[in-house]
Amino acid sequence: MATSAKTKPTVFIIFGGTGDLNHRKITPALYNLFLDGWLPAEFAIIGTGRTELTDEQFRNNLLQGINQFSRKGKAEKAKWKEFSEHITYQISNIKEAKAYAEFAQRIHHYQQEWQLEPCIVYYLAVSPGFFPVIAENIAKSKLAGTLATTRIVIEKPFGRDLASARQLNTLLGSIFEESQIYRIDHYLGKETVQNILAFRFANALFEHIWNRNYIDHVQISVSEQLGVESRGDFYETAGALRDMVQNHLFQLLCLVAMEPPVSYHADEVRNRKVDVLNALRTIRPDEVSQVAVRGQYGAGWIEGKKAIGYHQEEDVAANSAQLTFAALKLFIDNWRWQGVPFYLRTGKRLSETDSVITIQFKPVPHQSFPPEATTNWQPNRLIINIQPCMGIRMQFQAKRPGLEMALHPVEMQFSYDDFEKAGAPTEGTPEAYETLLLDITRGDSTLFMRADQVEAAWQVLMPIIEAWEATPAADFPNYEAGTRGPVEADALIAKDGHSWMV
Incomplete structure (x- = not known):
C-alpha cells in the first residue's frame, strides 16, 4: 500500500x-x-x-x-x-x-x-x-x-533510581533539546494502550462517571508466564519494580487517571501524565510493608511442563534476592481520584500471560431486587485487555431469560477482530515498534516519556526501593512458577474486600 x-x-x-x-x-x-x-x-x-x-x-x-x-x-x-x-x-x-x-x-x-x-x-x-x-x-x-x-x-531502563535518572537527563539535556530525546517505552505503542485515550476522550458516555463518585477501585495487571530466559544478567540489576512498574505500569496508570488534555499536542498530553505522577501519594518508609509486596519465583509447573526457579536461571546468582514480582497499592490525591485505590501487579512465571486494566464501579446505592434474584450478582466492571487478546469489555447485570426475575452478569465486548468482521478499513494491527519508529521520524513525541515524567515516576518508587534494598527478602523464592504469585499479594488486595481479576 x-x-x-x-x-x-x-x-x-x-x-x-x-x-x-x-x-x-x-x-x-x-x-x-x-x-x-x-x-x-x-x-x-x-x-x-x-x-x-x-x-x-x-x-x-x-x-x-x-x-x-x-x-x-x-x-x-x-x-x-x-x-x-x-x-x-x-x-x-x-x-x-x-x-x-x-x-x-x-x-x-x-x-x-x-x-x-x-x-x-x-x-x-x-x-x-x-x-x-x-x-x-x-x-x-x-x-x-x-x-x-x-x-x-x-x-528503557532510563536510570536505575532517581539519582541516576537525573544524572542521565542532565547529560542528555546538555547535548540535545528535550524535543530531540525519545525515551521509548514499547507499551505506549501498543494499539490497545493508545485506544485508552480514544475510549476516554472521544466518547461522552463514561466521562461523567470516570471519578471517585462512581469508581470503587482500579487494577492494572501485567503477568507473564515466561521467566527471565536469557536476560538473567540484565534482570539481576533491574528486577520487576525497575523493569516493569517504573515505566510500563505507571504509563498505564497515567492513561487511566489523567485529566482530559486540551489538545492532542505532545506536551499537553505529557503534562497531564506528569500531573498524575505528581499527585501520587508519598509512601512513608514505615508504610512500605502495608502497600507493597515483592516476590521471586521458585521451581514449578506451567501448562504441564517443569519450570526452573529464578536461582537456576542463566547468569543469576544462586542466592539472589532480586524480585521477579511486585504488587503495589497506590492513591492519587486529587479531586477526581481521592480515596480510590489503584492496585498494580506484575510478575514473571505466573499462571498466564495477560495485560489487563480492570475498572470496578461502585455498587448501586439501593438494592431493590429480592435476594433470590441476585445470587449471581457481580459488580459492574470495565475491562481493557491489552495483550494477548486486544479489546474492551463491559460487565453488567441483565435479567436471565425465563418466567422468574433472576439477574445474571453479561458482557458487551469490542475486540480488534471486529474491525475486519465489520468490513472497516484496516491493514492489520501494527507492532508497537512500528508506531513508535514512525512517530520518531515524524518528530511526534506524544507517546514518549519526558524528563520530568521519568523523574516523577522514580520519585514515587524510591521509598519502596530503598526499604527493600535495606532489608533483602529472607523468604525468596516465595511463590512457585505457574501460580498467581505470593500469597501476600492476595492479602494486599483482600484486606480491602477485593481480589485480583487475573
Whole structure:
C-alpha cells in the first residue's frame, strides 16, 4: 500500500545493530513500515557493532529476524532485495572517536546523494551503561545536528533510581533539546494502550462517571508466564519494580487517571501524565510493608511442563534476592481520584500471560431486587485487555431469560477482530515498534516519556526501593512458577474486600 503521509528522508544509525533488539524488533518494524509505504524513497539503515561482518552478512542476519518476527511473515524476495539495498553495516567501537567520524562521512554521503537534509535517528539499542558514552561522543563529534532533523532514542531502563535518572537527563539535556530525546517505552505503542485515550476522550458516555463518585477501585495487571530466559544478567540489576512498574505500569496508570488534555499536542498530553505522577501519594518508609509486596519465583509447573526457579536461571546468582514480582497499592490525591485505590501487579512465571486494566464501579446505592434474584450478582466492571487478546469489555447485570426475575452478569465486548468482521478499513494491527519508529521520524513525541515524567515516576518508587534494598527478602523464592504469585499479594488486595481479576 502506498500512503501520502510519508516521512522526510531519514538515516537510522542503530547502535547495537547486531543485538537481539534490532534482530527481533527494530528492523522487522522498519521493514513493515517500508512494505506499507510509510518510509520515504530516501532512507538508510546503518547498523553498527564490534562484530566483523560484511554488509551482506549483516543483511542476511536481519533477514532471518524479519522472517521469524515480522507480523507480515517471511519476506518476499523482490521486496527484501529492494529494502536491503538501504542497509549497510559499520564495524565500530562506540568508545572511539573514529567511529563517529565514519558516521559523519556516511551522513554527508547521503546528503550529497539525495540533495536533501535528512532526519538523523540515533537509536541506542545497547546496554544502559553505554548511553552516556554514545551521547558524549555524538556531542564531541558535533553530530547532535539541528533541532528539526536530529533525534536520539533511548531504550528503557532510563536510570536505575532517581539519582541516576537525573544524572542521565542532565547529560542528555546538555547535548540535545528535550524535543530531540525519545525515551521509548514499547507499551505506549501498543494499539490497545493508545485506544485508552480514544475510549476516554472521544466518547461522552463514561466521562461523567470516570471519578471517585462512581469508581470503587482500579487494577492494572501485567503477568507473564515466561521467566527471565536469557536476560538473567540484565534482570539481576533491574528486577520487576525497575523493569516493569517504573515505566510500563505507571504509563498505564497515567492513561487511566489523567485529566482530559486540551489538545492532542505532545506536551499537553505529557503534562497531564506528569500531573498524575505528581499527585501520587508519598509512601512513608514505615508504610512500605502495608502497600507493597515483592516476590521471586521458585521451581514449578506451567501448562504441564517443569519450570526452573529464578536461582537456576542463566547468569543469576544462586542466592539472589532480586524480585521477579511486585504488587503495589497506590492513591492519587486529587479531586477526581481521592480515596480510590489503584492496585498494580506484575510478575514473571505466573499462571498466564495477560495485560489487563480492570475498572470496578461502585455498587448501586439501593438494592431493590429480592435476594433470590441476585445470587449471581457481580459488580459492574470495565475491562481493557491489552495483550494477548486486544479489546474492551463491559460487565453488567441483565435479567436471565425465563418466567422468574433472576439477574445474571453479561458482557458487551469490542475486540480488534471486529474491525475486519465489520468490513472497516484496516491493514492489520501494527507492532508497537512500528508506531513508535514512525512517530520518531515524524518528530511526534506524544507517546514518549519526558524528563520530568521519568523523574516523577522514580520519585514515587524510591521509598519502596530503598526499604527493600535495606532489608533483602529472607523468604525468596516465595511463590512457585505457574501460580498467581505470593500469597501476600492476595492479602494486599483482600484486606480491602477485593481480589485480583487475573
